[in-house]
Amino acid sequence: MKELTGIFIKLKNNQSGAVLVITAAALVGMVGMMAMVVDIGALTLEKSRLQNACDAAALAAAWELPDTFSARQKAQDYLNMNGVDITETTISFNTENTKVTVEATRSVDFKFAPILGMNDGTAKAKAIAAYGSISGMTGVVPFGIPDQVMTFGVEYQLKAGSQDDYGPGNYGPLALELRGADSYLNNLKHGYSGTISVGDWIDTEPGNMSGPTYDGITYRINSCTHSPKCSIDSYHTDCPMVMIVPIYDPTLLAGRSQVKVVGFAAFLLKGVDGSGNDSRVSGCFLEMVPPDGLEFTINPNQEDYGLRTARLISESS
Numbered sequence: 640m641k642e643l644t645g646i647f648i649k650l651k652n653n654q655s656g657a658v659l660v661i662t663a664a665a666l667v668g669m670v671g672m673m674a675m676v677v678d679i680g681a682l683t684l685e686k687s688r689l690q691n692a693c694d695a696a697a698l699a700a701a702w703e704l705p706d707t708f709s710a711r712q713k714a715q716d717y718l719n720m721n722g723v724d725i726t727e728t729t730i731s732f733n734t735e736n737t738k739v740t741v742e743a744t745r746s747v748d749f750k751f752a753p754i755l756g757m758n759d760g761t762a763k764a765k766a767i768a769a770y771g772s773i774s775g776m777t778g779v780v781p782f783g784i785p786d787q788v789m790t791f792g793v794e795y796q797l798k799a800g801s802q803d804d805y806g807p808g809n810y811g812p813l814a815l816e817l818r819g820a821d822s823y824l825n826n827l828k829h830g831y832s833g834t835i836s837v838g839d840w841i842d843t844e845p846g847n848m849s850g851p852t853y854d855g856i857t858y859r860i861n862s863c864t865h866s867p868k869c870s871i872d873s874y875h876t877d878c879p880m881v882m883i884v885p886i887y888d889p890t891l892l893a894g895r896s897q898v899k900v901v902g903f904a905a906f907l908l909k910g911v912d913g914s915g916n917d918s919r920v921s922g923c924f925l926e927m928v929p930p931d932g933l934e935f936t937i938n939p940n941q942e943d944y945g946l947r948t949a950r951l952i953s954e955s956s
């Protein structure tokens with residue numbers, strides 16, 4: 640019996656020891672959970688605040704490039720406005736001064752994690768923005784115009800008539816993806832849904848395409864619902880009367896049924912004239928940011944044809 644009691648006590652001691660161990664483990668687990676929820680949550684929130692501030696600062700600064708003095712000032716203004724101290728940030732530029740990088744670092748004190756031996760964490764954010772001309776775009780019209788010296792606000796020919804073609808059988812129409820009048824008319828009315836990029840070789844659409852040209856241009860002009868109707872004095876960049884036209888290298892045209900795209904320019908439709916198989920299209924050369932609703936890429940090294948903007952880019956761009 641004595642022996643039995645001894646075993647019982649031993650067992651009881653062991654049990655309470657196990658309970659203690661389990662309680663301590665549960666407590667550490669709970670603190671760990673709290674640390675996860677509260678401290679990591681706070682760190683994530685701070686990182687997202689910093690990221691928003693860096694994004695806004697980089698984007699605002701990019702518009703000032705290549706003037707790095709103004710760009711730095713602009714970035715600092717936006718960081719201040721978003722509650723980020725200048726001592727928490729670094730602002731840098733690439734060697735060509737076409738990209739700005741804004742980085743921010745902030746230490747966040749932990750509330751629960753110190754029990755686990757972690758006193759604080761670091762929230763970091765980085766944003767890169769570039770300023771450049773459009774190097775690829777959706778929504779272009781199926782015209783190609785030869786690279787030439789152009790002046791903003793001046794009227795240029797976007798599609799040739801029978802007397803002023805760009806070469807034998809080439810009046811300017813392009814075959815974007817598909818040849819033929821149906822595809823041409825659809826692309827002219829609505830813009831090509833795919834992306835055309837600088838360096839692409841595009842088939843020319845043989846022939847004058849007079850009928851579909853007239854229909855497509857009339858459709859665009861009638862689709863301007865602005866009042867007063869868009870003109871060079873006052874226009875909306877997302878109006879159907881504004882067309883994005885690929886520009887090609889005329890020196891590579893000889894003897895080819897393809898053109899090489901070297902850039903993109905925006906034109907405000909002036910109108911279509913001529914009759915029969917002789918429809919000419921003209922428009923005024925615009926300087927603007929890309930219209931809303933179109934996808935595009937920019938490249939700081941891209942030759943400028945008036946269509947340019949600033950945007951946030953990824954590290955590898």
Ligand SMILES: [Zn+2]
Pocket residue numbers: 863864865868869874875878879880
């Ligand atoms: Zn309009």
